Amino acid sequence: MTASLDRVEALLRTAMAATARRPFVLGICGAQGSGKSTLADGLAARLMAAGLRVAVLSLDDLYLTRAERQERAREVHPLLATRGVPGTHDVALGLAVLDGLARPGPVPLPRFDKAADTRAAEPVLVDGPVDVVLFEGWCVGALPQDATALAEPVNDLERTHDADGGWRRHVNAALAGDYQRLFGRIDALVMLAAPGFAIVRDWRIEQEEGLRRTMRAEGRPTDTTMSDEQIAGFIQFYERLTRHILAEMPGRADLTLHLDERRRVV
Structure with missing residues (x-):
């Protein structure tokens, strides 16, 4: 991690020296x-x-609440009840947070409780203005796919629950719309490039195990966490865009760190 930090910090300081824009937004x-x-x-x-x-x-902390996603599922497509893809975030909130961090005064940073699957009641307060915003997320800085790429499903989820392609077209349109306004605030982009999508399941299982440990330490029940089988189904929501990002982002990111299966930079 030290080597990665050194390289990212060097990029950040060089980029900050080249512009007076503040806060400087580094996308990860x-x-x-x-x-x-x-x-x-x-x-x-x-x-x-x-x-x-x-x-x-x-970006995860900008997820719509469960109630908001359920409403979107009723009005647009049932798959939008599940958090993850573009169309399940409050983009306006993200833009408002970035605006607030450029001004003097306290700024509430939202926090999403993944175990409860809704936004935490208490945000974290940060005093603005700040010099740097580190904006991280699984699809931060992503670009939409070409319409022709949406024709064929990439997994069982799409074949079974999105046979007509309505969900993936909505996700792609959302990414092409307001998400580009949000990602347009990024001054420099760093990519952590997984060796392939297949490893994501194992990494996501490790995350869930960490969440369970935290919840036990806090005395909270862990029955809301996902089993390995549930995670395998859950990551199918992310698969299409993750594969697209792995293919197209390395060529345009300001810094790409290629990882092996143990997250070591190669």
């Missing part, structure tokens, strides 16, 4: 379990130790 993209949060937290600690004011914003 990577598949589920690739280490985005660890990298962001480690980088934030370094920058704050150097006297910079830093905020960490996760």
Whole structure:
């Protein structure tokens, strides 16, 4: 992780020196379990130790509440009840947070409780203005696919529950719309490139095990967490766009860190 931090910090400082825009927004993209949060937290600690004011914003914390997603599922497509893809985030909230972090005063950063599958009641307050925003997420900075790429399903989820392609077209349209306004705020983009989509299941299982340990330590029941089988089904929601990102983003990201199965930079 130290080598990764060194390379990302060097990119950030060089890019910040080339522009007066503040806050400087560094996007960090990577598949589920690739280490985005660890990298962001480690980088934030370094920058704050150097006297910079830093905020960490996760795309996951912008998920629509369960009630909002259920409404969208009724009105648009049933698969939108499940969090994950573009169309299941509050993009306007993300833009408002970035605007707030550029001004003096306290800014509430949303937090999403994945165990409860809804937004946490208490946000985290950060005093603005900040120098740097570390904006991390599994599809941060992603571009939409060509319409022709949507024709064929990529997995059983799409074949069984999206036979007419309505869900994936909606997701792609959302990504092409307001999400590009949000991602347009990114000043530099770092990608943690998994060796392939197949490893994502194992990484996501590790995440869920970590969540269960945290919940036990806090005295919370763990019956809301997912089994390995449930995770295998859940990541199918992410598969199409994850594969697309792995194919197209390395050629345009400001820094791509290629990872092996143990998340070591290769």
